[in-house]
Amino acid sequence: MKPFRKLGNLLLSLCLLVACSATNAQVNKPKFHVIAFYTAKNDQAHISFVHEANKWFPLMAKKYHFAYDSTSNWSNMNAEFLSHYQVVLFLDTRPDDPAQRIAFQKYMENGGGWIGFHFSAFALTPSDFPANWDWYHNTFLGSGQYVSNTWRPTSAILRVEDKHHPVTKGLPTLWKSQPNEWYRWEKDLRLNPDITILLAIDSTSFPLGTGPKQNEIWYSGYYPVVWSNKNYKMVYMNMGHNDIDYEHHTNKDLSHTFDNALEDKLIINSLMWVGEGKKTAK
Template identity: 40%
Template sequence: RAVFERYTEEGGGWIGFHESGYNDKDTHWPWFVYFMGGGVFYCNNWPPQPAKVVADRPGHPVTKNLPLTWTAPASEWYQWNPSPRLNKNIDVLLSLSADNYPLGIKDIINFGDFPVVWTNRRYRMIYLNMGHGDEIYTDATQKLLVINALKWVLSADKQGDPFKK
């Protein structure tokens, strides 16, 4: 934990998918909760289902050339409490549309703010809620999202814009 904290505090990049960001009241790592935006796991849909995704920040390098909305392949979607959006250091890039509610069959989510991709401005990090299975890689839009996220994390540009010349 200390090595990871030091690595990111010193500017090291991190891209997290799905369960890599999981934390709850029993995590006992306050720094990681802060790193992830201050929210802890609240609930999830089950079984994995496709969902409509909405771009909150279409001008960000990670969302470059993505549609404003699309249907993402089936995933188990995590909801956080409080929403990471409430943290001034968090930049929410993509959210699930409220059109998805109710979401789930066995475990159902009926309401709430639902960020699914965000960055923490204090770190070179991005979290993507997608990734419960390999279906994330079957969709061209999500492939572009992953490529853009990797470029952004690895970019030498201070703003993380890999497309700047």
């Protein structure tokens, strides 16, 4: 009987090994896959943010169990490539090729997730980034063209506008951001029923910016900085412009976006929601 007992023990061990391997594979399987597109040219503040993001997100991927890839090849913005990812990030710019734009729109309309940072929403006619993508800037983002910005990059007191949205979970009503160049937009997002404003600049931030030009300092007004469109799994956040030492021509980083526990939580909340959450959070 001993040979049969040994064989039984061996089979039991093999079954346990297979079961453990399957369990480990399930545990280690990423919850979702993220692809970040970037350009990282011309503006050192945006380049700095992209480099920082491509170091920070892989660390968060290990911690929160998602997979992260990045590419500066915008020709990858096609249906076959995007089919391997549940979340797309625009770290600085946007696609300009018509075919790439169509592929991105279809990806979003089919339930894909997206987070855009800072310059990814920029559009101004005339400029190198003209307002020539109506669906993206007017329907998807809802903001229209860029109008103006603060200068220098300055921290702001941000106010949570929707406390029940998954993106703002665990954030205090008021908190201080990292330094950033803040944008003002053509359209009033409060008037758009498809837009959920998640965070805005609190009035205690004013005056915001230091100039030297007076129009670069904001003294009043309503400025949304993070919002979502109810028809898509998307979040836009105006953060993504590090402070840089331009004055002394060193181009050294004077601030980092991913150096603030609450701002990091906002980004992770956003990523987990668009990666795993439902299409809308009304």
